[in-house]
Amino acid sequence: MTDRMDISRLLVEMRSLKSQSQAFQPPQGLSARDVAAPGLGNGAAVKPSEKIPSFGELMEQAVNKVNDVQKQSSAIAKAYEQGDPNIDVSDVMIASQKSSVAFQSALQVRNKLIEAYRDVMNMPV
Known part of the structure; x- marks a missing residue:
């Protein structure tokens, strides 16, 4: 039973990491060709109705994501230190490493x- 719960926890962590890594993917609706060389005669045109985030917006999202991961790690560590029975030391270490x-x-x-x-x-010049 313990092995089954460990596997389930591992799968949840892997799905979480996958969703976090997708935050740095190109916006939906754009192919790799659109992102690689937009407007360079590759035949791919971005529709005017699609909003493509600027470099600054992408950087802001990335910094905010790192900040969120650090806050979550801190909250888990604090809960563990306060004796929360639902938090294992492995959860604290995983959150710390992700941060x-x-x-x-x-x-x-x-x-x-x-x-x-x-x-x-x-x-x-």
Whole structure:
């Protein structure tokens, strides 16, 4: 019975991670071809009624998602510390690791953006 519950919990965690990773996917309704080279004569046109999020909006969503994951991790850790019987130490560790991975990913994206900005600024005109 315990193995069955562990498998169920693992499946729930995997589904949760999948849904979180889909937050960084292209907006629905756009094919990979539309996102890769929009407007470069590839025959794919975006309909005017479709709103494509700007780079700033996507970055804001990503930062907010990282913030939400960190808040959730903190809340789970606090509940465990207060003795909530429904929270296992494994839940705390998983939430902590998810928070850490999300933050490290955001940090690496920021570093790459800064590096790209510096490369562009150093290009001869």
